[in-house]
Amino acid sequence: MAKQKKAPRPKAETPKGFRDYFGSDVTERKEMLDKIAEVYHRYGFDPLETSAVETVEALGKFLPDVDRPNAGVFAWQEEDDGDWLALRYDMTAPLARVAAQFRNDLPNPYRRYAMGPVWRNEKPGPGRFRQFYQCDADTVGSASVAADAEICAMLSDALETVGIPRGDYIVRVNNRKVLNGVMEVAGVLDPSDPTKFEEERGIVLRAIDKIDRLGSEGVRALMGEGRKDDSGDFTKGAGLTDAQADTVMGFMEAKRDTGAATCARLRELVGDSATGQEGVAELEQIAALLDAQGYGSDRIEIDPSVVRGLGYYTGPVFEAELTFEILDEKGRPRQFGSVAGGGRYDDLVKRFTGQVVPATGVSIGVDRLLAALRAKGRAGATMDGPVVVTVMDRDRMADYQAMVGELRTAGIRAEVYLGNPKNFGNQLKYADKRQSPVAIIQGGDEAARDVVQIKDLVLGAKIAASATLEEWKSQPAQVEVARADMVAEVRRIIEGAGE
Structure with missing residues (x-):
C-alpha cells in the first residue's frame, strides 16, 4: 500500500496586493481619523457604518477598473439564490443604497461621514494595495453648489487639523459639466443621446485623470490608439483624432493666474454648449462662496486639470494635492501628490429611486495621508510600549x-x-x-x-x-x-x- 503523502503546510505569507497593519500603524491611523472626525462633526455631519458587503446590483456599473475580472471588484455568487455579492470598492455606492433604503427616516439633506477599509480587484504595485482605508464625507439631498463649496472648505480644515500646514497643500476644483461642454465641442458627446460615445468618454476620463503619472504624451496616446506601459501591458485608447485630442488637451491647459481668468478661458472653450456654460457659472459661484469664508487661492483654487476618473460625477469635482517634495525610491525629488478627491454625483441614488437625488462628497485616502504626515515628521514616532x-x-x-x-x-x-x-x-x-x-x-x-x-x-x-x-x-x-x-x-x- 502506497504511503499517503502529507498535506503541504500553507505558506505564511500575505496575499498579493494586501498588507498587515501592526501596533503603531493602527494607533497613528486612529489618532488621525479621530482628528478628521472632529472636523466633520463640527460641520454637522453624522457618522455612518455600512456593511462591507453589498449586492453587485447595488454597487452598479460605476466600477474603478473595468479591465480587471468582475470589473474591478471582489465578487462571488451565493449558492442558495444565485445572487452576486461583492466587497465594497468605495464608501459612496453603499451610501447611495442607504439614502434610498432609508429615505423616509433620514433628514433631508442627509450629511454623513464614514471611515473604513475598501477592496478593489486591481493590479497591485509599489504602494498600490487591493485593500486600503477611506474616509468619506457626503451631503445627500442638496442641489446647491454651496454644499460643494462646504465640502472643499471642510477638506481644507481637515488637512490643516491633522498637521498639513497651509502652503503644503492645495484643494483644486473643477466641474464635469465644463468637461462635457468641451467634449461636445470635440464631437465625443451628443446631448441628444448620452449613451453615444460612452466608452470613448470613459477612456478619456480615466486617461486625463492620470496626467500627473503619465504626462501629456501618455494621455494623448490613450486618447488615440492606446498605450503600452513599462511592463508591456497594452491599454486600449479612445480612438480620438488629433484635432479632437487637441480640444480636450486645451481644456486641461486652461488654468490661468486667477480663478476669474481661468473661468473666462473655460467660457471660450465650451462655446455654445449650455451644459458647459452652466458648469462655468457654478465654478464662479463656488469661488465666490469660498472667498466669502476666507478660503483664498492659497488653499482652494479653480483648476481645469482635475477631472476625477469615476463615471458617476455630474458636476463640481475636487482633489486635494500635497505640494511639498519627497524622495522616491531612487532618491529623486518629487511632489507627494493627491491624498483626497470627490465631487457631485446627482444620478447615483436615482438608480434606486427613479428620482434625481442630488449628492456631493469627498474621500480621503487614509494610508496616503498618513504616509504624508510621516514624511512631514507629524507621525511615525515610536509607539510607547507597556x-x-x-x-x-x-x-x-x-x-x-x-x-x-x-x-x-x-x-x-x-x-x-x-x-x-x-x-x-x-x-x-x-x-x-x-x-x-x-x-x-x-x-x-x-x-x-x-x-x-x-x-x-x-x-x-x-x-x-x-x-x-x-x-x-x-x-x-x-x-x-x-x-x-x-x-x-x-x-x-x-x-x-x-x-
Missing part, C-alpha cells in the same frame, strides 16, 4: 498581577511578563522589544522589605539578554522605592520621558 512587571517567582503571580492592576487603574499601560521566567535576560529582551518605558522587579528580598525595583528603560542603556540580575540592578537608571510609592514613581518617569 510597563513590564517582571516575574522573579512564578508562585507569586498574584502579587505581580496586583501591581499591574494598580498601574492600569491609574491609567498606565502595563502587563506582566507571561513567558518562561527562568531566564531573566529574556524578560529584559522582551521589555526592549516591546519598547517599554519602565520595568519593575520584585524578588523575594524586595517582597520581604515591601519595596520594588523600578528601572527607567528610556534613560538607561540597553541591557543585553545575558545580563545578570545584579548587573541590571547596578544601572544608574534604576531606583528602589516603597511598594506603596510604585505607581507615583512610574508616573513620574513616564511623564518625564514625554517632556
Whole structure:
C-alpha cells in the first residue's frame, strides 16, 4: 500500500496586493481619523457604518477598473439564490443604497461621514494595495453648489487639523459639466443621446485623470490608439483624432493666474454648449462662496486639470494635492501628490429611486495621508510600549498581577511578563522589544522589605539578554522605592520621558 503523502503546510505569507497593519500603524491611523472626525462633526455631519458587503446590483456599473475580472471588484455568487455579492470598492455606492433604503427616516439633506477599509480587484504595485482605508464625507439631498463649496472648505480644515500646514497643500476644483461642454465641442458627446460615445468618454476620463503619472504624451496616446506601459501591458485608447485630442488637451491647459481668468478661458472653450456654460457659472459661484469664508487661492483654487476618473460625477469635482517634495525610491525629488478627491454625483441614488437625488462628497485616502504626515515628521514616532512587571517567582503571580492592576487603574499601560521566567535576560529582551518605558522587579528580598525595583528603560542603556540580575540592578537608571510609592514613581518617569 502506497504511503499517503502529507498535506503541504500553507505558506505564511500575505496575499498579493494586501498588507498587515501592526501596533503603531493602527494607533497613528486612529489618532488621525479621530482628528478628521472632529472636523466633520463640527460641520454637522453624522457618522455612518455600512456593511462591507453589498449586492453587485447595488454597487452598479460605476466600477474603478473595468479591465480587471468582475470589473474591478471582489465578487462571488451565493449558492442558495444565485445572487452576486461583492466587497465594497468605495464608501459612496453603499451610501447611495442607504439614502434610498432609508429615505423616509433620514433628514433631508442627509450629511454623513464614514471611515473604513475598501477592496478593489486591481493590479497591485509599489504602494498600490487591493485593500486600503477611506474616509468619506457626503451631503445627500442638496442641489446647491454651496454644499460643494462646504465640502472643499471642510477638506481644507481637515488637512490643516491633522498637521498639513497651509502652503503644503492645495484643494483644486473643477466641474464635469465644463468637461462635457468641451467634449461636445470635440464631437465625443451628443446631448441628444448620452449613451453615444460612452466608452470613448470613459477612456478619456480615466486617461486625463492620470496626467500627473503619465504626462501629456501618455494621455494623448490613450486618447488615440492606446498605450503600452513599462511592463508591456497594452491599454486600449479612445480612438480620438488629433484635432479632437487637441480640444480636450486645451481644456486641461486652461488654468490661468486667477480663478476669474481661468473661468473666462473655460467660457471660450465650451462655446455654445449650455451644459458647459452652466458648469462655468457654478465654478464662479463656488469661488465666490469660498472667498466669502476666507478660503483664498492659497488653499482652494479653480483648476481645469482635475477631472476625477469615476463615471458617476455630474458636476463640481475636487482633489486635494500635497505640494511639498519627497524622495522616491531612487532618491529623486518629487511632489507627494493627491491624498483626497470627490465631487457631485446627482444620478447615483436615482438608480434606486427613479428620482434625481442630488449628492456631493469627498474621500480621503487614509494610508496616503498618513504616509504624508510621516514624511512631514507629524507621525511615525515610536509607539510607547507597556510597563513590564517582571516575574522573579512564578508562585507569586498574584502579587505581580496586583501591581499591574494598580498601574492600569491609574491609567498606565502595563502587563506582566507571561513567558518562561527562568531566564531573566529574556524578560529584559522582551521589555526592549516591546519598547517599554519602565520595568519593575520584585524578588523575594524586595517582597520581604515591601519595596520594588523600578528601572527607567528610556534613560538607561540597553541591557543585553545575558545580563545578570545584579548587573541590571547596578544601572544608574534604576531606583528602589516603597511598594506603596510604585505607581507615583512610574508616573513620574513616564511623564518625564514625554517632556
